[in-house]
Amino acid sequence: MIVKQTAAIGGGVIGGAWAARFVLNGLDCKIFDPHPDAQRIVGEVMDNATRAFDLLTDAPKPTPGLLTFVDSIEEAVEDADLIQESVPERLELKQKVHMQIDTAAPESALVGSSTSGLLPTDIQAKMMAPDRMFVAHPYNPVYLLPLVEIVGGAQTSTETIDRAHGAYTQIGMKPITIRKEIDAFVGDRLLEAVWREALWLIKDNVCTTEELDNIMRYSFGMRWAQMGLFETYRIAGGEAGMRHFIEQFGPTLSMPWTKLMNVPELDDALIDKIASQSDAQSGMHSIRELEQIRDENLVGFMQVLANSRGGEGWGAGKLLKDYEMRLKAKVANDG
């Protein structure tokens, strides 16, 4: 299935960035968001996304699609091949929005939800055609980071999951199907574990927010970006590899290091502490400025990874390389 017409329901941080990815990949997008400033906010996201996409690749880019703001969910979805719901993370709201999508969308439309952790079985529960609904959980900024976790609910068809893979691959993404439907899927489970531990380290005055960020970004953050966890630890085991690594470091698991299951209370004192340390660390930059710094750095990583292994590419860089080849081939075929 080739996607041509898309719909973005919700145009906040995530919905605006989905719309940008669609449009920059040559797809038309109708967007609905009742927020009075939605057009300005989406416009700013679109500017940053266009800037990042221009930096990312010299390959011949698709002619941008048309972005149209519409006045209702029904109008947005009526002729869409791919619908992406990105409204706030509340189950009742998501269910209501998906019922509205359900009544107006073409039978063949794919209906993805950006939810970070709600179960697709619950979101699709009140739909008439729930087989076409699934979770497509992206990572911010959606217009640059390629991963999308695909999660089917009890009523999602396998055909839908297959078609969703094709649709997100078409727009340069890396869809990965999560084998079991669990709360928060895989990525957010990992992030939540790190976040809980980080809250304790700040609360207990072990480090500041800036020191914690530096500990990540001067070390294992860079390892994770290019090899993840298991491949990195395989190397850490030396020539004897993974088994040796587990034998050596396995016993530490039973040491009382972690407070993971004991969650710190997010009381006013802890929130004030984190917010004021974060202001001291980053308050000199506006959010849009921080987004641009982040985007330039992500583009740089992906380009370095695209040139890894003598230009063959590695990880997210290999995906970028393949995407560029497809763009070049399209121009060659069209010309």
Ligand SMILES: NC(=O)c1ccc[n+]([C@@H]2O[C@H](COP(=O)([O-])OP(=O)(O)OC[C@H]3O[C@@H](n4cnc5c(N)ncnc54)[C@H](O)[C@@H]3O)[C@@H](O)[C@H]2O)c1
């Ligand atoms: N922020 C992230 O990093 C992130 C990452 C991945 C997934 N998500 C998920 O994406 C979804 C959206 O999160 P966000 O961060 O963009 O939130 P957000 O608050 O920035 O945006 C939500 C938008 O939805 C709009 N909205 C509210 N009701 C609506 C309706 N009935 N129809 C259409 N639009 C409506 C709001 O006006 C708002 O602009 C959530 O499910 C969240 O879990 C967020």
